[in-house]
Structure formats: structure tokens, C-alpha cells
Amino acid sequence: MNSYLIKNVSVLGAAPTDLLLRDGMVAEAGPGLSAPEATVLDATGLVALPGLVDLHTHLREPGREDAETVETGSRAAALGGYTAVCAMANTSPVADTAGVVEQVWRLGREAGLVDVQPIGAVTVGLAGERLAELGAMADSAARVRIFSDDGHCVADPRLMRRALEYVKAFDGIIAQHAEEPRLTEGAQMHEGEVSTRLGLTGWPAVAEEAIIARDVLLAEHVGSRLHVCHLSTAGSVEVLRQAKARGVRVTAEVTPHHLLLTDTRAETYDPVYKVNPPLRTATDIAALRAALVEGVIDIIATDHAPHAVEDKECEWAYARPGMLGLETALSIALEVLGPEWDLIAERMSRTPARIAGLTEHGHDPAPGAPANLTLVDPAARRTIDPAESASRSRNTPYARMTLPGRIVATFLRGEATVLDGKAVK
Ligand SMILES: [Zn+2]
Numbered sequence: 001m002n003s004y005l006i007k008n009v010s011v012l013g014a015a016p017t018d019l020l021l022r023d024g025m026v027a028e029a030g031p032g033l034s035a036p037e038a039t040v041l042d043a044t045g046l047v048a049l050p051g052l053v054d055l056h057t058h059l060r061e062p063g064r065e066d067a068e069t070v071e072t073g074s075r076a077a078a079l080g081g082y083t084a085v086c087a088m089a090n091t092s093p094v095a096d097t098a099g100v101v102e103q104v105w106r107l108g109r110e111a112g113l114v115d116v117q118p119i120g121a122v123t124v125g126l127a128g129e130r131l132a133e134l135g136a137m138a139d140s141a142a143r144v145r146i147f148s149d150d151g152h153c154v155a156d157p158r159l160m161r162r163a164l165e166y167v168k169a170f171d172g173i174i175a176q177h178a179e180e181p182r183l184t185e186g187a188q189m190h191e192g193e194v195s196t197r198l199g200l201t202g203w204p205a206v207a208e209e210a211i212i213a214r215d216v217l218l219a220e221h222v223g224s225r226l227h228v229c230h231l232s233t234a235g236s237v238e239v240l241r242q243a244k245a246r247g248v249r250v251t252a253e254v255t256p257h258h259l260l261l262t263d264t265r266a267e268t269y270d271p272v273y274k275v276n277p278p279l280r281t282a283t284d285i286a287a288l289r290a291a292l293v294e295g296v297i298d299i300i301a302t303d304h305a306p307h308a309v310e311d312k313e314c315e316w317a318y319a320r321p322g323m324l325g326l327e328t329a330l331s332i333a334l335e336v337l338g339p340e341w342d343l344i345a346e347r348m349s350r351t352p353a354r355i356a357g358l359t360e361h362g363h364d365p366a367p368g369a370p371a372n373l374t375l376v377d378p379a380a381r382r383t384i385d386p387a388e389s390a391s392r393s394r395n396t397p398y399a400r401m402t403l404p405g406r407i408v409a410t411f412l413r414g415e416a417t418v419l420d421g422k423a424v425k
Helices: 070-079 098-111 134-139 157-168 193-198 205-222 234-245 256-260 263-268 282-294 329-337 341-356
Strands: 004-011 017-022 025-030 039-042 047-050 052-057 082-087 115-118 173-176 225-228 250-254 373-383 402-412 415-419
Touching: 047 341, 052 070, 052 329, 052 341, 070 082, 070 098, 070 402, 070 415, 082 341, 082 373, 082 402, 098 115, 098 134, 134 157, 157 173, 157 205, 157 225, 173 205, 193 263, 205 225, 205 234, 205 250, 234 250, 234 282, 250 282, 250 341, 256 282, 256 329, 282 329, 329 341, 329 373, 329 402
Parallel strands: 004 039, 004 047, 052 082, 082 115, 173 225, 225 250
Antiparallel strands: 004 017, 017 025, 047 373, 373 402, 402 415
16 A cells, blocks of 8 residues: 655645555544655645545446446546545446346446445336335445436426325435426427527426425425435525524535536537536526535535446437536635635535445545545636547537636545546556
């Protein structure tokens, strides 16, 4: 096992110090450390953060290895500063059995770049008709605690209630893709002034807000944990705020793209901007940012959604929804929040680790903590080139944009997964 002595690093923006990583842990912290056996890294000007944790990643394996594999997605995650990701269940076959979640979990271990925590499907085949083997997935080697039909909404209220009741026994969570399907039939983008002008069928905000309102009532009734995926509207923030004020056990995420990009991007007809839920308005963005700072929205999650070229570079109506996110999330957080390191650590590491029950993650780099951390150069600015992505796909909405911050190094249990801005393996 390697040891690393990180010199002159600012932990979460504090005065520069040294960190010694040994045996998978942060062994020592303080100025002027020495360790003859350790590899020395000069981290002058760099900020250390707890390794980021993504609660919402699509890794596409099994089934669409042409778009992403567990290994390529893990590498993209490490390059983005992540040490753990939760892999969504909409693979092919769907991760709705112990066998498939164990396969994904094992592939993650083999890649060894981040901890891959599988999410199980709520319903068999994501079909929304009958519950999947939630208990078997929870008892499997993958120890699944989060269940989601993401990509589809669990629209049937009786099924949603039963899912919430079922997972309560082991303190599991249902993560809902909130979209009332009858209100979004044929939808191509956010319903509003821009969709009217472009003549595209709209996805109204109320289709999201109605499901969140229903689900917080169901979660309250059952006393279970609900997580809202990719919350995207100002109205959803208000529903969530009221539910939290009543003590409902609900958490919510917002994606980087919903914090930055508006529905006017659809004017380009470039399908790279097609995503579900769709990009919303500047008013929604302002509400989402404020809710994230305030804590009404708990975390940033990427919804990293790689797609093969033929599924994305086609007519808008036929393109699959979704965008890459792992390698740019921290830069977007810096762009949106500024260098608020404690807030970024809270929203991108500590809280997502706590929600997912990933006890080895989300710890600030300090003696005794597992050495899962990332080093950021906050002064760097980089222009995004899709060709440079470690993902197997190229559908980043940030191409040619210049964004703040660069990940210089990432450590998983004390071993470097990224050094000098490059993946180690
Ligand atoms: Zn979704």
C-alpha cells in the first residue's frame, strides 16, 4: 500500500497544512509533517475536500456498454473528484434482482476507481406494475438501500405506498423520478413561452410538483424515507419546503445542469440539451440555487447520463434525454455557489453519503478518517472539450464553455485514482 504526504494543502479553505495518508486512512494532519516512506505531493494552492459522492449516476452496464461501462464511468467519476457513486437501475437487464445488483457491485470493485453502490429497481423491469425483489436486493452482497425506477415514475399510488412500506423495515429509501406521465405525453421540453414559440410539446412544471406533493403525503402517512430525484422547478421547492417543515422524512437533489442552463437552449435544436426533467426557466434556477444554499434541497447529484452518438446526434424528437455530468459537476458547483467549500462538501459529499448510508464516505480529511478525498485547484479555469472526457460518451452540454476549478488528485482509501489531473489506471 502506498503512503502519500500531501504538503501545503488547504483543507476546505483553511490555512495550509500537511496530510499524511497511510493504510487507507488520514494518519496525521498538521504543518511540517515528514514521512520518509511516503510519496510527497506539493499541494500549494490546492483545496482538499472529502471525496464527492454521487447519488444519481447512470453507468449503462449491463446492456449499453457502447455508451458507458462501470469502468469508464468510474474513471470519469474519479476525474470529477468522486470516491463513490450510486448506479441507477435502468440497465438492460434492469437491476431488479439480487443477481444484477451484485454484478454491478462486483464490476465496481474490479474497476476499483470509486465505490459503486447499486440502486435497485422499485418495480420489475421498471414497468410500474409489480414490486421487484426489494428484500433480496437488500440482503444481497450489494446491500441495496436505495430503490428507484428512475427514467420512469412510480406513477401508481398504491404501488408507491407499498414500496415505501416495504423498505421501511430496513430503513431503505424510495428515490422517485417525479413525473406524472399523463401530463407529459409527447413532451419535448419545458412547457412555457419558449416551447410555445418553438411549437414543441411541453413538459409542465405541475407534472413534477403533483407527484412530489402526492409522494410526500404518502411518505408521511407510511413514515418512510422518500428521496426526490433531480428536482427542477420553483414550485417543487415550495412543496418540499412545506413537507420538511412538517417533519416528513424527505430529501431531494438538484442536478448541475438544472442550476445553470435554461430552456432557451432548446432554441438551438441541439439534442445535447434534451434532458428529463427538461431545462427550466431562469426563475426556476434562482429558486433552486436559493433552496440549495438554504438546505431545502439537500444535495447536488449529477444524473450523469451517457448516450451513444446515434442516440444523441439525431433529430431533437428522436434523441434520448440525458447529459454527462461527473467530470464537470464540481466546476458547475463552483460557478454557481462560488468557493463556498463547506457548503460544497455538505451538498456533494457529507449529505449524499449520509442519505445513501455510505459510512466510509463524506468525512472531512482529518486524522482517523478514511482517506477518501479529492484535491481541487480553485484558480484553474478550463475549457470543456468533449473529446477529452473519460466517459465513453460525448454528450456534455458544457462543450466550449470555460469553467472554474480542476480536479488535480483523488484518493480512494488512500490509493490515488487521479494524480496530476490524470487517471492513474
Ligand atoms: Zn430521472
